[in-house]
Amino acid sequence: MANGIIKRGIANIKYVLLSQFSYYIVTFFTSFILPGVLGVVPNGYYQIYFFYTTSFVGLMHIGFNDGVFLKYGGYDFEKLPQELFRTFMRMYICMNGIETVAVLLIVLMEPNANKQFAFTFAAFDIVAINLSTLLNYINQATGRIKLYSFVVVAEKVQIVAGLAVMLLLHHIDFHAVIVLDFAAKVVVLFVNVYCCRDLFWGERVPWRAAWGPYWDNIRVGVKLMIANVMAMLVMGAGKLMMERLGSVANFSEYSFATNVTNIAMAFISAVGLVLYPVLCRLEKKTLPYYFQRINRLLCAFIFTMMLLYYPLVPIIRVFLPKYDAVLAYLPLLFPIVIMQSKMQLLINNYYESLREEKAMMWANISAVGLFVAIALPLYLWHPSVMVIVWVTLGVFFWRCYASELFLKHKLGIHSMRNMVEEWGMGALFILANSLLGWGPGLAVYAAAVAVYLLVYRKELVPAMRTMLKSAFDR
Template sequence: MKKLNSKVAGAITNLSYTFVANIICTLISMAIVAVVPKALGTVEYGYWQLYGFYGSYIGFFHLGWADGIYLRYGGKEYKELDKKLFHSQFWLLFAFEMLVAVGVAIFAVFFVEDSSKKVIFYMLALCCILQLPRGMLQYVLQGTNRIKEYAKNVLAEKLIYGVSVVVMVSLGVRDFRFLLLADLAAKLITLVTICWRCRDIVISKAMNFAASVQEAWENITVGVKLMFANVASMLIIGIVRFAIERVWSVEVFGQVSLTLSISNMLMLFISAVSVVMFPLLKRTPQEKWADNYIFLRTTLVVPMLAILMAYYPAKVILSAWLPQYAESLSYMALMFPMCMYEGKMSMIISTYLKALRRENLMLAVNLISVCLSLLTTGIIVYSLKNLPLAVVSILGLLAFRSILAEVFLARILEIEVGTDILLEVAMTIIFIWSSWIVRGWAGVGIYLGAYVVYLLLKRKDIAGTFRIVKETFRPSATAE
């Protein structure tokens, strides 16, 4: 039997695990988006979204510890790892997160007045203990190319949480606190299962305490830049969302967050690829990185621009299903293109910068974008109090960050992407104009026509991509 190149076959196998897992995760997310806002009402849903919003920043509380492990040991085989060293790192991190959790709970007691928000902070304190040590082990599995185990753990959390939420809502639960408990239960179960999966790390002999602390310090000093880059990345949108909650209300925050959740569903598929990309790229000769970048870029952007057309039926269906959110769902027209820019950043640009160990560059780009976010939020939200403009600023900020990072990366790889960037900006503007201003079938026709023109302009790159795929999947002459 003829077979593919072993590296390609391994990448396809790993991708298949994450792809299937992310398809299921997407379906679960769709079910949650369809059921929860309709059942809870706008205020309770707003608090539920607020928990998710604050929870997205929990990664800040490992100080880059797990990021450093990922960067330093990513690309190695799992069997090559020093299990005593990783055992010490896991339990030191666990003890540290216990202290962090106590700090978060004390903060809630003395500084949070809203009783619902107080509950959210208590839940977040528990989340630190359950999520961050598990995250370290997930990084170990991901970095050592044990993608199957990683994908199973991620999928298990989504399944447990999604099924629990749907069951509770079906039984008449309308209190967001019970949904938060379901989230914590899912995190606890998957923490226990991943500990068992990595039991040769979790249950092992410990290193000398001083050596363990020294190793932790090295991981933190390496990973802190990436951590700050990641936190700064989230702050770009987070600053705008936080200001919306402050200037308007938790209810409006929930409505805007719903449209963000729908737009971000497409990112789950991209995450499936980005998980596999880092260890694969680290094992690829660096002289091939530039050509691979052009191939990956075309493979991602061309379909993403087509997928934007899903906005039109999605808007009609969701407005009929969630009439109380019908007005806010129109903001999807302003947010959908963010998937393309976030997709490029997550799957390709960030992966390349990590592999090149350019954490400083990632941090600088994200900090510049955060400063711009602060400036635009101050003007648009606090001075003008213009909600649609605040929403479109989210897209503008993410596009700015993606473009700036890609320009720097293109210089490092010595490739030309300026024309492609301009074409994508033009397609983004046409999509917003056709869906937000023109609307209806006329809007669909305008964007479809623009996309056909785009395909004609990119026909050489698309043909080249198909040629590479065909050559990659051509069976070798070696018999199995």
């Protein structure tokens, strides 16, 4: 039974890969083409819009999305209480509409006209993003990964097509890019609503009867939402400090650097979407076994993906020389890929499947508190991007491995060998690229990756064969 569940989960990965291919195309445009075309400061205004829409707009569901995801993970779509959900949707849209109006009133107080433009469209995104995210969560929780992937691809195709037209017409600025992004989200929302129309039209329960279950979803999900918010703030707090206390140019450069590292994490994040419904269907006694197996595969993939750093360096130097300042701290950001990927794919999913949202929340709150306590006074004393980078690296280390130790204790796993290996690979990457330079650093790190893959080949090769067979047989 467990093998069948795992194989069905693996089969869904091919649809996730399709959505991630479209993500990579958009990321290429927004991370490499736009910064060069727009310039440092105009790109900074677009990055402000992007930062707030991806970080803070998602808070406006106040935990409802996460509650639905937790309570209905593992359901079939047809077995959802659809009459109840139809009332939920009306209540949810009203709540987000009220929040949009409130945020727009706050935005009017922003003195910078360009920032006000970015904030205004971020406010408009509240309904579009949150309702579409809720429907995506439902599709993920009920195993409709193919539909989820289609919706993601549809949004990315619109953005790529729009950016390509702007570039061909030689008429592109950050205002047009923001409007394009918003329009793509609205179109995708309508597509998503149509594909989930059974949750909107038909018989529904009265508002009074739905009120209790609606707030119960918020009660269940608010801990997970706070945990996710705190996780976002571990990286986002540094950006927020620079956006509020630093220059738009520094914010633009730092955002560019973090976007580059996100390329390596994108695939991991998407596969994580498939994992939670799979874990919900497994017997609890098998969870420790799969924790160690998934961790080994994940580390092999992450260590290999970090080799992306080496072609990115000459690309930045040749095609984006205005951003070459990021090369001073880019080697410090890439090891964050190890820890963030583990959090998104493995640790967060195990927190949720074990229903340890409270522990997850406190782990992330402690990480943000530690970041602010250290980074804020240091940044005020010495306003440098390096301060943010070093503190971010340390806090990510604390959050990831404190969480892993907690979960291993809950699962009865006593081995720490994998953690020592991960620390060693991360330290080797930083030291090799900081002390030896690009060429020797590539040789040393690539050799270390090859040794790691060779040592664990007997474990990795059969697992990869199983994954590929399950993916292509369905």
